[in-house]
Amino acid sequence: MRRELIVLVLLSALALSGATVGMVDFPITASKPETQVCFNRAVAMLHNFWFEEAREKFESCAAAEPDFQMAWWGVAMTHNHSLWNRVWPEDARKALARITKPEVLSARERKFVDALGVLFGKGSKKEREIAYSSAMAKIANAYPDDLEAASFYSLSLIAIDKRMKAAAIALDVYGKQPEHPGAAHYIIHAFDDPEHAILALPAANRYAKIAPEAHHALHMPTHIYLQLGMWPQTISSNELSWAASVAWQKRKNKSLSARDYHSQYWLAYAYLQMGRMEDAWKVWQAKRQDLIDSKGDGDVYRYWADLGALLVISTGAWDRVEEVFTDPVTVRVAGSAGHTHTPTAPARAIEGFARGWAAALNGEDIAPYIDRIEQARQILIQRENPIAAARCEAQQLMVKAVAARKAGKMEDAIAMLKQANVLEEKEVNVSGPPDIIKPSHELAGEMLLEMNQAAAARKMFERALERQPKRRASLEGLARTGALAESR
Numbered sequence: 001m002r003r004e005l006i007v008l009v010l011l012s013a014l015a016l017s018g019a020t021v022g023m024v025d026f027p028i029t030a031s032k033p034e035t036q037v038c039f040n041r042a043v044a045m046l047h048n049f050w051f052e053e054a055r056e057k058f059e060s061c062a063a064a065e066p067d068f069q070m071a072w073w074g075v076a077m078t079h080n081h082s083l084w085n086r087v088w089p090e091d092a093r094k095a096l097a098r099i100t101k102p103e104v105l106s107a108r109e110r111k112f113v114d115a116l117g118v119l120f121g122k123g124s125k126k127e128r129e130i131a132y133s134s135a136m137a138k139i140a141n142a143y144p145d146d147l148e149a150a151s152f153y154s155l156s157l158i159a160i161d162k163r164m165k166a167a168a169i170a171l172d173v174y175g176k177q178p179e180h181p182g183a184a185h186y187i188i189h190a191f192d193d194p195e196h197a198i199l200a201l202p203a204a205n206r207y208a209k210i211a212p213e214a215h216h217a218l219h220m221p222t223h224i225y226l227q228l229g230m231w232p233q234t235i236s237s238n239e240l241s242w243a244a245s246v247a248w249q250k251r252k253n254k255s256l257s258a259r260d261y262h263s264q265y266w267l268a269y270a271y272l273q274m275g276r277m278e279d280a281w282k283v284w285q286a287k288r289q290d291l292i293d294s295k296g297d298g299d300v301y302r303y304w305a306d307l308g309a310l311l312v313i314s315t316g317a318w319d320r321v322e323e324v325f326t327d328p329v330t331v332r333v334a335g336s337a338g339h340t341h342t343p344t345a346p347a348r349a350i351e352g353f354a355r356g357w358a359a360a361l362n363g364e365d366i367a368p369y370i371d372r373i374e375q376a377r378q379i380l381i382q383r384e385n386p387i388a389a390a391r392c393e394a395q396q397l398m399v400k401a402v403a404a405r406k407a408g409k410m411e412d413a414i415a416m417l418k419q420a421n422v423l424e425e426k427e428v429n430v431s432g433p434p435d436i437i438k439p440s441h442e443l444a445g446e447m448l449l450e451m452n453q454a455a456a457a458r459k460m461f462e463r464a465l466e467r468q469p470k471r472r473a474s475l476e477g478l479a480r481t482g483a484l485a486e487s488r
Contacts, residue, residue, distance in 0.1 A: 021045050021211045022181025026148045028070045031107050035065045042074050047151065047182030048214035048478075051078045052258070067103055072098040073113050080119060082129060082159040083189060092120045102268045108146070111139045129159050140169075147173050151182035154190070163190040167199070174203060181211045188220050192431045194469050197227030202214070208237065215244035219263040226266070226432060229470025231273045238267035243350050256290050257299030265303040269433040272314045273472045284311055296341060297330040305347035309354035309437050314473070321358040345383075349376035349392045350437060356399035366403050370396050387427050391436050394423040398440055401447070410451055419442040423465075430467045439464045445477045454484040 021044040028039050042057035058074035076095035079088040096116060099105075105113065115135035119128050133156035137327035140146070140153040150173050169188035171338035174183035184207040191200035209368040211217035219241035225233040245260035252258070268283040284307055294300040300414055308324035311317065342350065345392035349372070356369030377392035404413035420440035427435070461478040465471060 011277065020179075021048055021050070021213050021217075023177060023179035023210075024148065024181070027108075028068075029104060029109060030065055030068050030070075032065050035061055035068055038064065039068075039070065039074070042071075043148065044065065044181050044211070045214065046074065046077055047180075047185055048211050048216045049081070049083075049185070049216045051081065052254075053214075054078050067101060067104065069099045069101055070112075072096060073109075073116060076116050076120065082155075085304065087125060089120045090091060091487055092116065096120065099128055101475065108139075108143060111135075111142070112149075115139065126160075129156065132156055133160050144297070146465055147180060147183075154186045155182065158186060158189050166190045167196075178206070179210055181207070181214075181217065183299055184210055185217070185220060190221050192223045192227065193429045194227050194466065197224045200224045201228070208240075209331060215241045215248060215260050215263070219260065219266070222263075222270075223431065225247055226270070227469060229273075231270050231470070234270040235267065235274065238263045238270060242267055246298075255297055255299075256294040257297050259300075261287070261300070263304045265307055266433060268307055269310060272310070273470070275472065277315050280311055280315070282310065282325065291328050294329075298341070301341055301343070301347075305343060305350045306437070309350045310433070312354050313357065314437050318358045318361055321355055325355065345376040345379040346435075349373045349395060352376070353395040353399060353437060357402050360399055360403035360406055363406055366399055370399060373399075388435075390423040390426045394420040394440055397423070398443060401443070405447060405450075410447065414444060414451075417447065420444075425467075434468055439468055439471070439474070441467070442471070442474050442477065445474070445481075449480055451486065452457075452484065454481045457481045457484075 021041065024040045025042040026040055026043045026188065028036060030036055030039070038057065038061040042054050042061060045051075045054035045057055055075055055078040058071045058078070062068055062071035063075075072095045075098075076092040079305065080090040081087065091381050096113065099113060102110060102113070115132055118135050120130035121128060121131075123131070133153070135151040136149065136156045140149040143149050150169050154166045154169040154173070157163070157169070167187060170183050170186040170190060173180055174187060184203040186206065188200050188205040191197055197275050201224055204221035207221055218237060222234045222237045222241075225231075225237065241260055241263035245258070245263065249256065249258040250255075264283060264287065270279045271277070271280040271283065287304060287307055290300050291304065305325070308321075312321050312324055329341070352369040352372030356366045356373070359366050359369060359474065372390050373396050377389050377396075380386075380389040380392065397416045401413040401416040401420070404410070404416065417440055421444065423439050424436055441460045441464035445457045445464065448454075448457035448460060458478060458481040461481065464474040465478070468474065
C-alpha cells in the first residue's frame with residue numbers, strides 16, 4: 001500500500017508537470033497546432049503499448065478536430081497487440097472506415113493507412129503480419145528520415161520473428177532520438193533472450209525514465225534484467241510497474257482487469273529467485289483478493305494458474321495444491337453459485353501439471369492430470385501453436401517421471417526427462433519466467449543428483465542455466481554437484 005501511495009503521488013506530480021511518455025514526432029495533416037501535440041502523445045502511448053490510453057487520446061484528437069483523419073489510423077492501431085497475440089480485426093476495420101476523407105491525407109499518411117488495410121485485410125494472422133511488414137518496409141525506405149516509419153517497421157519485424165533486423169532498425173532510431181519510447185521498447189523485445197540480452201541493457205536502464213507514466217514501460221526493463229539474473233532490479237521494476245498500474249486503475253475508475261497481472265507474476269518469480277518465499281506468497285494472496293473483489297471478471301484470472309503452479313512447485317508446498325487451484329469466487333463470493341470460469345488451454349495444462357506432480361509424489365493416480373494436459377495439448381495443436389503443444393507434452397513426461405521416481409524407477413524417469421528436454425528446447429527464444437514452470441533440465445539434474453551422478457547432473461544444470469540464467473534452483477543444484485564430486 002505504501003508503494004502504491006508513493007507511485008500515485010509521483011504520477012500525479014508528473015501529470016501536473018506535463019510529464020512525458022516519450023518523445024515522438026509524427027507529422028500529420030491538421031489545421032490546429034494542438035492537434036499535432038495531441039497526436040504525438042497518442043502515438044507515444046501506442047509505442048508504450050498503453051493501448052487503452054492511446055485509444056482515448058486518439059479519439060480526443062478527433063473530437064477536437066472532426067476532420068482530422070489520421071486519428072482513426074491511430075485507433076485502428078490500438079486494436080493490434082501483435083506481440084501479445086491479441087488482435088481485433090473487426091474493431092480495427094470499423095476505425096479505418098471512419099476515414100471518410102482520404103483526399104485530405106498526405107501521400108505519406110495514405111501509405112500508413114493502406115498498410116493497415118493489409119494488416120486487417122484477408123488471410124491468416126501470420127500472412128497479414130508478413131504482408132504488413134513488407135508494406136512498412138516500403139514506407140521506411142520511401143522516407144528514410146522518418147523515425148516513426150522506422151519504429152513501426154521494427155515492431156512489425158519482431159511480430160514475424162525477424163528480431164535481429166528489428167534490433168538494428170530500433171538501435172538506429174535510438175541513436176538519433178534517445179527519448180523515443182518505441183526505439184527503447186523494441187530494442188528490449190528484439191534482444192529478449194539469454195544470448196543477446198546484454199546488448200539491450202543500456203536501453204533497458206533508460207526506458208523507464210523515457211516513459212515514467214506508462215506502467216508497461218516500467219515493467220519492460222525487467223525483460224532484460226531477468227535474462228541477466230539481475231534480481232533486485234527485476235523486483236524493483238515490477239513493484240513499480242504493478243503499483244503504477246493499480247494507481248492508474250484506481251485513478252481512472254477502471255475494472256480490476258486493467259491491472260498489470262503480467263508484471264505481478266514476474267514480481268512473484270523474482271521474489272522466489274531471491275529466496276523471498278513469503279513475499280511471493282503475498283503476491284498470490286493479493287491475486288486471490290482481486291479475483292474475489294472482481295466477482296469473477298475473466299481477465300483477472302490471467303496468470304492465476306501460472307502463479308499457483310509456480311508457488312507450489314518452487315516452494316514444495318504440495319499440501320497447498322488444492323487451496324491454490326480452488327476458485328475463490330465460487331467459494332467465497334455471496335451469490336456466486338452460478339459463477340463459472342473456463343480456463344484457457346495453457347492454464348488447464350499448468351494446473352494439470354502441478355496437480356499431477358502432487359499426485360505423483362503422493363503415489364496417487366496421475367492419469368486424470370495427464371488427460372487434462374492432453375486435452376489442452378490437442379486444443380493448442382488445433383490452434384497451430386506447436387511450441388505450446390510441445391510444452392504440454394514435456395509436462396506430461398515430467399509428471400510421469402516424478403511418478404517413476406516415486407516407484408523407484410530412476411532410469412525410466414531420466415529417460416522420460418531427456419525426451420522432455422528435447423520438447424522443451426523447441427522453444428528457442430526463451431523470454432521471461434519459464435512457461436513450463438519447472439525446466440525439465442533442472443528436474444533431470446535434481447534426479448541425477450539423487451542417483452549420485454554428479455557429472456551428468458552438472459551438464460543438466462548448466463544447460464538449464466543457459467536457458468534461464470542465474471535461476472536459483474539450478475544454481476543450487478550446480479553447487480551440489482560440486483560438493484558431491486568433492487566428497488568422493
